Amino acid sequence: MTERLVVIGNGMASLRFLERLTEAAPGRFDVTCVGAEPVAAYNRVLLSSLLGGEVDEAACTFRGLDWYAEHGITLVTGAPATAIDTAERIVRVGEGLVLPYDKLVLAVGSVPIRLPKPGMDLPGVITFRDLADVAAIRRAAVTGAKAIVIGGGLLGLEAAVGLARLGVETTLLHVMDRLMERQLDHAAAALVREAMEARGVRVMLQADTAAVEGDGKVERLILANGTILPADLVVMSVGVRPSTALAASAGLAVGRGIRVDDTMATSVPGIYALGECAEHRGQTYGLVEPAYEQAEVLARHLCGVEAAYAGTSLATSLKVSGLPVFSAGAVDVPEGAEAVTWSDPASGLYRKLVIDGDRLIGAVFVGDVAEQGWCKTLIRTGDTLGPDDRDDLMFGRPVSPEIPAPQPLAA
Structure with missing residues (x-):
């Protein structure tokens, strides 16, 4: 029989999970996805561009409603999940909808923090x-x-x-x-x-x-x-807090987030969590990259393929007012490590490498982030730096001059 899979949350993590699941095992699950917002998943990374008028709302859309229908996914929008009954294996949604499940995925994201100061409830x-x-x-x-x-x-x-x-x-x-x-x-x-x-x-x-x-x-x-x-x-905009209320009321183990193991399984059999709401090995993440990695792992696991999430080495790459910025690993220099820096404030350029022995453990680039991919790989793998790597990471790899093609001999 087809397993009934209910996904609570229709954000970026949820959509990536559904994409990978339907690619790996089309038709294996009877999928219902429930989202509290009135629209399907969209690109939150573009919200500032939308606010500033650089893009319109259509540019933020990932998948049209037809994609969900074509992949056999029942999408329920504008209806928050209100309760989970783990004994009966049902989810209560909105004002009376009841969804039975065999497997349940919580991708409920996080909630914005409001400072506990007077006046924070005023209109405006x-x-x-x-x-x-x-x-x-x-x-x-x-x-x-x-x-x-x-x-x-x-x-x-x-x-x-x-x-x-x-x-x-x-x-x-x-x-x-x-x-x-x-x-x-x-x-x-x-x-x-x-x-x-x-x-x-x-x-x-x-x-x-x-x-x-x-x-x-x-x-x-x-x-x-x-x-x-x-x-x-x-x-x-003082931060976010993992959304745990629904999970806690259902008896799932909760710390800072909904606690999960390396397969993204919670403390209750058949229930999983991923994205900003999940706490893995004591760590919660508020970035897209970890959520996508978790989605890949969970999709593989539910399809019977061995997969485990080991955590994400955090990196940030963005543009601030058109200025490229990259940061990964250690920002401050721990005891025993060293910092190699290069700065050209007039040009808005800055690079800092944090090196421990012969390994790169952190990097901060502003203005020119061409080597960011290499830095992320070195920090993540812990590979040893070669004799020229420091210079190449700081100033870029040298470009080999083009060798002119041989000319035919004159007659």
């Missing part, structure tokens, strides 16, 4: 996480509006750049002493800050938000040092 305080958030931000970003983005991580930078593209007066607040402190050292972060400011984003570091105030809507933001910043819109 918006998170930056999905299409609905983008639409709400665009509605509030009217001519003459003043916007404040809280959070100097990747999503915060993207939100600020998107708002600046709309012509909105934008201030970015970050409580730490540098932007993207998990991915960048001080020198690299300074270049990113310059790029942000060149695009019209005011950056304030070590800026601790105390409260948001206003009469029925956002009017100002108060910093811990007493500074008052006028605001019509506050975008909250």
Whole structure:
């Protein structure tokens, strides 16, 4: 008999899993996919470009509804799963839909964090996480509006750049002493800050938000040092938390995320989890690459092919205001290791290699990221650096001159 497979969540991780599963074993499972959002899976990576008007919503779409139908997948949108009964093996969805399952996959993602400060529930305080958030931000970003983005991580930078593209007066607040402190050292972060400011984003570091105030809507933001910043819109981008409530209520083991083993199996037989909601070996991930690797492993496992997820060596590659940035492995230099750096601030170029003995354990590039793939491979595999590798990683591999083709002898 065909096994009934229910997938809760229709984000990027869920779609990659469904793609790999239907490629490997078409027709093996009777698949139903449930998504809380009213549309099918889309590219969240493009949300800042959508916010800034660089792309339209159609450009963010991965698969049309016809793809799900052609692959025998029943897609339910706009209906969040509300309960899982592990004894009866059913999922309750929306206002009365009941889905029986033989196998269940949780790909429920994460929820945005709101600072526990006064005024965070005022109209005009918006998170930056999905299409609905983008639409709400665009509605509030009217001519003459003043916007404040809280959070100097990747999503915060993207939100600020998107708002600046709309012509909105934008201030970015970050409580730490540098932007993207998990991915960048001080020198690299300074270049990113310059790029942000060149695009019209005011950056304030070590800026601790105390409260948001206003009469029925956002009017100002108060910093811990007493500074008052006028605001019509506050975008909250201070991180995400794995979505675990549904799993916890069903009795699954939960820590920071839904705990899974190397096959992405949870503590309850027949139930799996992947993506931002999953906790593997004590680690949760908020990036696309680990979610895709987990999706590959789970698809293979459910098709009876031996597969195991061993964790992901994190790397970040992006463009901040048009400035290419790459970071992988160690950013700060651990004891016993060394840093090799090259900097040309006037050109917006910076490279840092973190080397432990004869192995590359970290890299930060700004402005020119041509060697990023090589760096990721070296960090992931732990391969020994060759005698010329340091120079080649720092300055690029030398290009061999073209040898002219032999000319025919004159008659």
